Amino acid sequence: MYIIMDKQQIKEALLKLSSSERSALLSEVESEQDIHSKVLAKHREQLNNKQGCCPHCGNNKYRKHGIDKGSQRYKCKRCGRTFTEYTGTWMARLHKKDLVGKYLKLMEQELSLDKIKVQLGINKKTAFDWRHKILSGFQQTDKGSFEGITESDDTFFRFSEKGSRDLDRKPRKRGGVVTKRGISDQLVAVIVTADRGTQTDLTVTRRGRIKKADIAQAIGDRISQQTILCSDSHASYKGFAIDNNLEHHALRSDLGQRVSNGIYHIQHVNAIDSRLKQWLRGRFGGVSTKYLQKYLNWFRAKELLKQSTHFIRDFTDKSLQDIAAINHYKATQHNFEKLCILQR
Ligand SMILES: [Zn+2]
Numbered sequence: 001m002y003i004i005m006d007k008q009q010i011k012e013a014l015l016k017l018s019s020s021e022r023s024a025l026l027s028e029v030e031s032e033q034d035i036h037s038k039v040l041a042k043h044r045e046q047l048n049n050k051q052g053c054c055p056h057c058g059n060n061k062y063r064k065h066g067i068d069k070g071s072q073r074y075k076c077k078r079c080g081r082t083f084t085e086y087t088g089t090w091m092a093r094l095h096k097k098d099l100v101g102k103y104l105k106l107m108e109q110e111l112s113l114d115k116i117k118v119q120l121g122i123n124k125k126t127a128f129d130w131r132h133k134i135l136s137g138f139q140q141t142d143k144g145s146f147e148g149i150t151e152s153d154d155t156f157f158r159f160s161e162k163g164s165r166d167l168d169r170k171p172r173k174r175g176g177v178v179t180k181r182g183i184s185d186q187l188v189a190v191i192v193t194a195d196r197g198t199q200t201d202l203t204v205t206r207r208g209r210i211k212k213a214d215i216a217q218a219i220g221d222r223i224s225q226q227t228i229l230c231s232d233s234h235a236s237y238k239g240f241a242i243d244n245n246l247e248h249h250a251l252r253s254d255l256g257q258r259v260s261n262g263i264y265h266i267q268h269v270n271a272i273d274s275r276l277k278q279w280l281r282g283r284f285g286g287v288s289t290k291y292l293q294k295y296l297n298w299f300r301a302k303e304l305l306k307q308s309t310h311f312i313r314d315f316t317d318k319s320l321q322d323i324a325a326i327n328h329y330k331a332t333q334h335n336f337e338k339l340c341i342l343q344r
Contacts, residue, residue, distance in 0.1 A: 143222060192273050
């Protein structure tokens with residue numbers, strides 16, 4: 001039986017709880033309903049305090065320029081284009097914004113699209129699009145430079161041309177685990193890089209064996225003179241280290257060498273790789289190549305926020321910081337087409 005309470009009765013019921021029960025309940029309610037509004041309010045405040053920048057050209061000089069559908073609008077002093085706190089983020093032009101908080105909560109629980117569809121009363125395509133828009137907000141977020149010993153290795157996923165209709169179905173052969181033996185065009189290479197601090201990178205590169213240009217593209221702008229590279233003895237890594245004048249420790253895994261001098265190894269990235277594959281297999285039954293990078297972003301966000309005491313708030317905050325997220329989202333098809341064409 002449901003008991004319908006008016007506002008006064010709810011207030012009385014709340015006051016009967018202990019203060020810790022009350023604040024736990026309130027924060028639960030808040031995190032479901034309102035988390036994105038709070039995050040956006042913070043971003044708006046940053047923009048109002050002139051701490052933001054124009055999402056079109058990156059310039060930090062702009063002024064207030066009227067109101068757009070309830071949002072403060074700003075005008076860039078360099079390119080002359082206007083923007084709001086949504087522009088460039090994954091929330092740009094999103095309909096049903098009032099459902100975003102609930103959606104994020106369900107996403108945190110890693111519910112299937114079918115369950116999300118039912119719980120929110122939205123269609124599956126919307127649930128799918130939102131997932132990938134949100135994950136596009138992690139393409140650039142928190143990518144600092146690699147410091148000290150930095151491990152890097154390539155890993156492979158089965159190439160799947162079925163890209164357009166990947167709605168959590170469980171096909172037999174998708175994104176399966178493969179070994180390095182027999183690398184072919186039917187495999188997609190992902191470069192996994194991590195330093196011994198908090199910096200990680202997971203980048204989809206190409207079909208078949210990686211080249212040094214792929215390494216450069218994945219992590220080239222994140223290395224510094226403090227980076228000490230550890231990898232296997234693959235020629236691409238040697239070439240990349242020489243080009244960048246990096247101290248490089250190449251392990252001869254073909255000769256059974258796993259550690260050199262007690263500290264140089266690639267066991268952390270190999271552990272990340274196996275956790276990643278386990279998660280993709282267990283949660284999604286593998287994913288299609290077209291959306292693989294988005295799931296890598298998701299996994300990187302999870303790793304990044306492992307210590308977070310308020311995951312959903314931090315996840316939302318970080319994803320909305322990326323004012324190029326919507327461009328990353330729009331590039332999904334183009335990037336996939338590039339992978340479909342074999343690069344030699
Ligand atoms: Zn501008």
